[in-house]
Amino acid sequence: MPKLKIEDLEKISDEFKRTMTVREGGGKVKVTVHMGTCGIAAGAREIMNTFVQQIEEKNVKDVILTTSGCAGLCSREPMATVEVLGQAPVKYVDLNSEKAKKIFEEHVLKGVLVKDYALSIGSERIQ
Amino acid sequence: MKSYRLQLMVCAGTGCVSNHSFEIKDALEKEIAKHKLQTEAEVVTTGCNGFCGAGPLVVVQPDGIFYQMLKVSDIPLLVEEHLLKGRPVKKLMYVPPKEEAPIPKMSNIPFFSDQTLVALRNRGMIDPENINDYIARGGYKALAKVLMSMTPDEVLQEIKKSGLRGRGGGGFPTGIKWETCKRIQSDTKYVICNADEGDPGAFMDRSIIEGDPHSVIEGMMIGAYAIQNICEGYIYVRMEYPLAIKRFNIAIEQAKEYGLLGEKIFDTDFNFDIKVRRGAGAFVCGESTALMTSIEGNPGEPRAKYIHTVEKGLWDKPTCLNNVETWTNVPPIILKGAEWFSSIGTGDVTHDAWGGSKGTKVFSLAGKVNNTGLVEVPMGITLRDIIFNIGGGIRDGKKFKAVQTGGPSGGFIPENLINLPVDYEELTKVGSMMGSGGMVVMDEDNCMVDMAKYFLKFTQEESCGKCIPCREGTKRMLDILENITSGKGKEEDLNLLEELSNVIVESSLCALGGSAPNPVLTTLKYFREEYEAHVKDKKCPARVCKQLLTYTIDEKQCVEVGHGCGVCKKNCPDNAIIGEIKKAHHIDQNKCGKCGVCYDVCRFNAIRVE
Numbered sequence: 080m081p082k083l084k085i086e087d088l089e090k091i092s093d094e095f096k097r098t099m100t101v102r103e104g105g106g107k108v109k110v111t112v113h114m115g116t117c118g119i120a121a122g123a124r125e126i127m128n129t130f131v132q133q134i135e136e137k138n139v140k141d142v143i144l145t146t147s148g149c150a151g152l153c154s155r156e157p158m159a160t161v162e163v164l165g166q167a168p169v170k171y172v173d174l175n176s177e178k179a180k181k182i183f184e185e186h187v188l189k190g191v192l193v194k195d196y197a198l199s200i201g202s203e204r205i206q
Numbered sequence: 207m208k209s210y211r212l213q214l215m216v217c218a219g220t221g222c223v224s225n226h227s228f229e230i231k232d233a234l235e236k237e238i239a240k241h242k243l244q245t246e247a248e249v250v251t252t253g254c255n256g257f258c259g260a261g262p263l264v265v266v267q268p269d270g271i272f273y274q275m276l277k278v279s280d281i282p283l284l285v286e287e288h289l290l291k292g293r294p295v296k297k298l299m300y301v302p303p304k305e306e307a308p309i310p311k312m313s314n315i316p317f318f319s320d321q322t323l324v325a326l327r328n329r330g331m332i333d334p335e336n337i338n339d340y341i342a343r344g345g346y347k348a349l350a351k352v353l354m355s356m357t358p359d360e361v362l363q364e365i366k367k368s369g370l371r372g373r374g375g376g377g378f379p380t381g382i383k384w385e386t387c388k389r390i391q392s393d394t395k396y397v398i399c400n401a402d403e404g405d406p407g408a409f410m411d412r413s414i415i416e417g418d419p420h421s422v423i424e425g426m427m428i429g430a431y432a433i434q435n436i437c438e439g440y441i442y443v444r445m446e447y448p449l450a451i452k453r454f455n456i457a458i459e460q461a462k463e464y465g466l467l468g469e470k471i472f473d474t475d476f477n478f479d480i481k482v483r484r485g486a487g488a489f490v491c492g493e494s495t496a497l498m499t500s501i502e503g504n505p506g507e508p509r510a511k512y513i514h515t516v517e518k519g520l521w522d523k524p525t526c527l528n529n530v531e532t533w534t535n536v537p538p539i540i541l542k543g544a545e546w547f548s549s550i551g552t553g554d555v556t557h558d559a560w561g562g563s564k565g566t567k568v569f570s571l572a573g574k575v576n577n578t579g580l581v582e583v584p585m586g587i588t589l590r591d592i593i594f595n596i597g598g599g600i601r602d603g604k605k606f607k608a609v610q611t612g613g614p615s616g617g618f619i620p621e622n623l624i625n626l627p628v629d630y631e632e633l634t635k636v637g638s639m640m641g642s643g644g645m646v647v648m649d650e651d652n653c654m655v656d657m658a659k660y661f662l663k664f665t666q667e668e669s670c671g672k673c674i675p676c677r678e679g680t681k682r683m684l685d686i687l688e689n690i691t692s693g694k695g696k697e698e699d700l701n702l703l704e705e706l707s708n709v710i711v712e713s714s715l716c717a718l719g720g721s722a723p724n725p726v727l728t729t730l731k732y733f734r735e736e737y738e739a740h741v742k743d744k745k746c747p748a749r750v751c752k753q754l755l756t757y758t759i760d761e762k763q764c765v766e767v768g769h770g771c772g773v774c775k776k777n778c779p780d781n782a783i784i785g786e787i788k789k790a791h792h793i794d795q796n797k798c799g800k801c802g803v804c805y806d807v808c809r810f811n812a813i814r815v816e
Contacts, residue, residue: 081465082464082465083464083465083466083472084472084473085350085354085472088341088346088347088350091338091341091342092341092342092344094338094342095338095339095341095342096342097209098209098210098213098248098342099331099342099343100268101209101210101211101212101213101267101268102213102215102250102267102268102331103267103268103331104267104268104269104270104313105268106268109268112292113292114290114291114292115291115292115293116291119291127211127246130211131209131211131245131246134209134211135208135209143211143268144211144268145211145268145269145292146291146292147292147293148291148292148293
């Protein structure tokens, strides 16, 4: 192991930033893949894998990826919710790997909503 | 590098490890592989999470879901439901006392949400055996900052301004200690980290070393830079902390590989190295002069401190000794500034270093509270907040009676002082002390005389024997307390206890003798009526002191409900119970050894204790 220089501290921090974002539960964007039985049956695992690959390929550090149960609209699964920090969450429906890729590139990375795949903006209210 | 979407933080502090957390880790990895999730989820072992009473525990990030009291048999469900299907498992979550709904997120659990983390800033976030994790959380940046942009004097001034005081017990202003050590002319000086944490039930320092060893190393390096002419550092870890020693050694090795310890650190002229010394197993070695004597290879005994250790310490060279928690506080002060640090806490330290208590303090909360574990709180928080909010109140709905702060030689603080702000001065005023951060909570079932006896027995056994008042005085005090709790106490004993206490406090060389009588003095002050009940009425109001109890059988209950079952008679080791099956039993008081077995075995509530 070569001796560390000051700038190496930053390099190491940067390299581990993604891991730390996950551990701290932080991040600028949170992507939730709905993985109820319906979602899994409709192919949610593939959507999840696509997001994981995208994060790795593009070396994205401040996006966290999480799962939740059924979102209640089983006929439109697989579904995912993209929530940019400080903005209303957006639900996407009838996903496949291609669509997920596009959502990642456009909405997650650039902040541009992919209208064609979106179902609604905002969450249902919980009484 | 590989990125995972899930991080499973498995607590691997000593508490959880002894509750089989490594088996939980293995089971998690096995189940994750079974569901082919190994590319998505990483299992990380961390240092102590703090909520030891709830262990073994796992936190699933990024959602911060807190799972507690896990068993290996719970893991298949956890992995399948949460990791595969995204449904956090409610039945494995924390439920607050007297409530029914679980709290899924760790950050919403009062035990965690009411804490302020400075010394424990990396707890549960990093793998202590991986230096990169520490660096990724800003580690060694403070060292880089001082070496690149600060003079040693500027570092010293920053620490002075921050108001940091020693976290090991004495509360001596850290900046002043460094400054005095710096002022003494010598080519060879030492810094020492005191990790000989010996207070029963206290484990603040152990957790820091086990969970974040590099923070201690970095703090010591900054100290060494500020003081100058330091040839090397020592850390003195008690022998009973094998995991801490192991992880600290790993940390040193990794720091050396990165060139963070050794010569020409970051290509500057700053050189530093640390050696680990294992404590020899004596409580007194936590005392600074005894500790240094022990490092030198001699029996650990304190010496008089008319010449301070900052002038003549280890091998008669100027030595700066601070405790683990103190060193850990140094890097954040450098990174965030003295003003940030001094904005937390009480008092004003701008003109008087003793004028306030700044920053946070880690306590190990133990005894009769619902949430036992390690808590870090801002100075000035009330005892009530710690015990009732963070600690979740008293177990089994019992009544709070007293809290002992500061380890075995700390004083007992009664209920009417529960709103006392926790800082160095306030605790000293009521006869207790900050100490290193022990906090033992007692309820109505604790006898104060018995508790004082318990702690005095500890300090009596640990007295090194050098000073006669401490060696013999504590022995005599213990004899008197034995008498009182066994019904042989006399009224004049109480004054004798006070007199002995004062002599020991005044005539012992070190803080062990100087503070050993505190438990007795404070219980005499705040709970004198309990002592009086023991010596005058020969009764123990909390029904703890067995010799003062009388066991009788409620004959009506025995026959009518229990049908004279005879279980007590069968189990009595003294053959003191007389009676026949289906008839009332009674106890021969002359034979009764007051062991309480009959009370424990009677299923019909027929045994009376007074």
